[in-house]
Amino acid sequence: MNTIVQLQVNLFCENVESCLSFYGRLGLPEMFRFPTTGAIEHAGSGTPGSETPTVTR
Numbered sequence: 062m063n064t065i066v067q068l069q070v071n072l073f074c075e076n077v078e079s080c081l082s083f084y085g086r087l088g089l090p091e092m093f094r095f096p097t098t099g100a101i102e103h104a105g106s107g108t109p110g111s112e113t114p115t116v117t118r
Contacts, residue, residue: 077101077102077104078101081094081101081104081106084106085106089106089107089108090106090107090108091104091105091106092105092106092107093105
């Protein structure tokens with residue numbers, strides 16, 4: 062029998078900064094962003110060991 066070891070949720074949004082702010086208010090800090098400078102194309106919030114949700118433009 063197969064076991065799920067990791068689950069990833071991808072959210073696509075127009076305003077990545079606004080999405081990151083929303084999850085930050087829920088207590089999920091920003092874990093990464095790409096690129097590190099300029100307009101964000103891909104970013105993730107979550108807790109160590111759980112980069113959920115992921116926000117992608």
